[in-house]
Amino acid sequence: MELKKQPKLxxxxxxxxIKNARLDLILGQILVFTIIIxxxxxxxxxxxxxxxxxxxxxxxxxANIAILLMFTNKITKPTKKxxxxxxxxxxxxxxxxxxxxxxxxDDKTGFQDALQTIYKLSSNQNPDKKAxxxxxTSNNLISQALDSTVCGFVAMDDKxxxxxxxxxxxxSINTDNKEYLSLxxxxxxxxxxxxxxxxxxxxxxxxxxxxxxxKLPNNEGRRFFDCIxxxxxxxIPEVVLSLIDRTSTYSIDEENLDFMSFAAHxxxxxxxxIRGYLDVLNDELVDVLKDDQSELFSRLIVSANRLSGYxxxxxxxxxxxRRHLKIQLREDNVARVYDTISDDxxxxxxxxxxxxxxxxxxxxxxxxxxxxxMGEVFSNLIDNAVKYSNEGGAINITARANDSxxxxxxxxHGIGMSENIISNLFQKFYRSHRSRETVAGTGIxxxxxxxxVESHGGTISIQSEEGKGSTFTVSIPIxxxxxxxxxxxxxxxxxxxxxxxxxxKNHSMYRG
Amino acid sequence: MANKTxxxxxxxxxxxxxYVRSLKKAGYEVDWMVDGNDGLVAARNKQxxxxxxxxxxxxxxxxxxxxxxxxxxxxxxxxxxxxxxxNFEQDEDSRAVMEHNADAYLIKAEITPKxxxxxxxxxxx
Numbered sequence: 001m002e003l004k005k006q007p008k009l010x011x012x013x014x015x016x017x018i019k020n021a022r023l024d025l026i027l028g029q030i031l032v033f034t035i036i037i038x039x040x041x042x043x044x045x046x047x048x049x050x051x052x053x054x055x056x057x058x059x060x061x062x063a064n065i066a067i068l069l070m071f072t073n074k075i076t077k078p079t080k081k082x083x084x085x086x087x088x089x090x091x092x093x094x095x096x097x098x099x100x101x102x103x104x105x106d107d108k109t110g111f112q113d114a115l116q117t118i119y120k121l122s123s124n125q126n127p128d129k130k131a132x133x134x135x136x137t138s139n140n141l142i143s144q145a146l147d148s149t150v151c152g153f154v155a156m157d158d159k160x161x162x163x164x165x166x167x168x169x170x171x172s173i174n175t176d177n178k179e180y181l182s183l184x185x186x187x188x189x190x191x192x193x194x195x196x197x198x199x200x201x202x203x204x205x206x207x208x209x210x211x212x213x214x215k216l217p218n219n220e221g222r223r224f225f226d227c228i229x230x231x232x233x234x235x236i237p238e239v240v241l242s243l244i245d246r247t248s249t250y251s252i253d254e255e256n257l258d259f260m261s262f263a264a265h266x267x268x269x270x271x272x273x274i275r276g277y278l279d280v281l282n283d284e285l286v287d288v289l290k291d292d293q294s295e296l297f298s299r300l301i302v303s304a305n306r307l308s309g310y311x312x313x314x315x316x317x318x319x320x321x322r323r324h325l326k327i328q329l330r331e332d333n334v335a336r337v338y339d340t341i342s343d344d345x346x347x348x349x350x351x352x353x354x355x356x357x358x359x360x361x362x363x364x365x366x367x368x369x370x371x372x373x374m375g376e377v378f379s380n381l382i383d384n385a386v387k388y389s390n391e392g393g394a395i396n397i398t399a400r401a402n403d404s405x406x407x408x409x410x411x412x413h414g415i416g417m418s419e420n421i422i423s424n425l426f427q428k429f430y431r432s433h434r435s436r437e438t439v440a441g442t443g444i445x446x447x448x449x450x451x452x453v454e455s456h457g458g459t460i461s462i463q464s465e466e467g468k469g470s471t472f473t474v475s476i477p478i479x480x481x482x483x484x485x486x487x488x489x490x491x492x493x494x495x496x497x498x499x500x501x502x503x504x505k506n507h508s509m510y511r512g
Numbered sequence: 513m514a515n516k517t518x519x520x521x522x523x524x525x526x527x528x529x530x531y532v533r534s535l536k537k538a539g540y541e542v543d544w545m546v547d548g549n550d551g552l553v554a555a556r557n558k559q560x561x562x563x564x565x566x567x568x569x570x571x572x573x574x575x576x577x578x579x580x581x582x583x584x585x586x587x588x589x590x591x592x593x594x595x596x597x598x599n600f601e602q603d604e605d606s607r608a609v610m611e612h613n614a615d616a617y618l619i620k621a622e623i624t625p626k627x628x629x630x631x632x633x634x635x636x637x
Contacts, residue, residue, distance in 0.1 A: 265600060268619075268621040269524065269527075269599060269620075269621075271621045272527055272620040272623075273524075273527055275621070275624055276527070276531075276534075276624050276625055277530060279624035279625055279626050280530065280533065280625055308621055308622075311621070499616070499618060499622075499631065500619055500622035501619045501622060502616065502617045502618040502619050502622070503611075503616065503617050504615070504616040504618075504631055504634060504635065505614075505615045505616060505635075
């Protein structure tokens, strides 16, 4: 097989150039002296056997060559220095001594400016070639190979500065002329948050994020990446990101998500009517309905509310997957969050014959929470507890402070689950084989619960035993731990009261 | 004291009737318009205490109606409170515009008539 010719390197130029230049100089001198000898002999100024003639000419020849070589060295010195700088910037094996761009001699001659210009131009145009190594030629080949892939590779140092990025990596430059990663992660689940955790707790760590876009929707050239991060404390580089371009797969998903979102919005219309009329009729029929009719009526209300919850799950999932899920954190407490869903939950437990007990102490520290979203998490977990327990079974909700978190526990005494089910439980669309056969569901409830809780900077965990029941624990950061950060970002919302996913202006506040 | 007046601009017959019925029962005087043009004319002709405004409307969208009434130099409805009722959630940009021009923004699927009345009362009704 024919080997491909390697491209010429800058370092190959100097040896052949200087060799040819010296050879030309010597040949030129020989030619000049031959002509002089011929003229002297032809004009009879000297004879060919004159020792004096040969002595003088030989001395002159040698002296001339020496002087010319000295001048050549002097004349080519700037070229040599520029070439040495280019070889160094290119990362090739150094063959010439590199002079400092700050040397005093060069400063006097003004050559320093030319050298510094070269270094400046190189740092502006080739920011990805900052890393130097002795085995530069092979690094160059690797760099060229990485530049020709569609995957992005990014290396960062211990200060999280980008020290290498190949051409496909989604990199932008900010106003301080620093490179940064232009990827849109979910709130509180980005690379910075992960690196904060790593630098506190890990020597080595790995994490994968899927479908991370580089631009917001409707922007031209939007790409999606699966991002694999490796962290190794103290190593150079400390962080390596491999970004696999999955635009072709995820952009089709994006259309499906658009459809899901549109379908869910359409479903909200009839749900508005059903819930509204049930609300109206509930008041009007309260004295008319017999006991068993009242029970049927409350089942209608419970079902309509559950349907509304599922629609919110679909919308939340579609928003979360497209990085649109916004969490508005405010200071509140667990009891008030539960209050927003308590009527609905009480009715649901009663209609489905479960014994719901809620014990949330009043004196718990306040939490930083989006009460609508967290209410949906609580509602989903209670809905699950109802689904996977038996008629007459108890469901206990308790809360306690634990260090800088408030933990809320949802305990049922139902069918429980095995270890291998638990490990997949929070994956989207996951339904265990058993629950596929016995319980209806979409497999997105726990997925969106985890997403919402993690967007709060919290965690969700589970303990379960087959046949004995399951306990889900949601840990939410207490307000004091992130108060300063929130105060800075929430100022613009003064005078607005949240009402579910909408809002009401607080006019009494304006008047005051 | 005279009853508070409400203009409901809502094209869905079921939803419109539901709000009108509940609000009338709660003692409000209610006018109901089903398209955007009629809604805008009604809002200009009479100073209502409250305007319930849907976004997706035939002829003229709710956002356009709001811009005509409050978006210019002059506030044409200084005495009215505007409650936007929709099933679409806002993005950050339209939220900023709405916060400037509307008094409340509610998701219809989350708001039962009873809750709507409590919001109206909260806004001074």
